[in-house]
Amino acid sequence: NSSVPPSADGLKKKKTKSLRKPSDKKVGGQPGHDGTTLMQTAQPTEIVVHPLPSQCDHCHHQLPAD
Secondary structure, eight states, X not given: OOSSOGGGXXXXXXXXXXXXXOOSSOSSSOTTOOOOOOOOOSSOSOOOOOOOOSBOTTTOOBOXXX
């Protein structure tokens, strides 16, 4: 144990490095697997409107109505 508290270490703290060794495998998904993405639709079945608050919840400052 050190007699110096952790708060007194200042900016001299060492960054920890990972002990894991890099592998030879390529990054990404399985070979041959087609990825999928959700696409926008021209005719949505439902539109949800999320109204903005009139003031900030933190500082209670009025927000612009743009």
